[in-house]
Amino acid sequence: MNQGGWTCPRDVEGVCDIIKKECDPGHKGCVLYGKVKFASEESPSNEAFEKRMERKMREMMEEKE
Numbered sequence: 001m002n003q004g005g006w007t008c009p010r011d012v013e014g015v016c017d018i019i020k021k022e023c024d025p026g027h028k029g030c031v032l033y034g035k036v037k038f039a040s041e042e043s044p045s046n047e048a049f050e051k052r053m054e055r056k057m058r059e060m061m062e063e064k065e
């Protein structure tokens with residue numbers, strides 16, 4: 001993947017060396033899964049991202065108490 005000036009170090013000529021398939025950014029197994037919110041609403045990363053953010057917010061609120 002090479003979009004927006006970022007090249008994934010796991011991308012080997014279009015094949016992901018983690019999932020051993022064609023690079024599919026944001027899908028399970030991808031380093032971006034749950035860490036990035038994609039413009040495409042269909043990306044499975046988005047739900048995981050939202051859950052992660054909610055968990056972080058909860059942890060921050062609990063620390064303040």
Ligand code: SF4
Nearest residue numbers: 008016023024030031
């Ligand atoms: S699927 Fe994700 S981890 Fe794998 S090469 Fe693509 S961007 Fe990198």
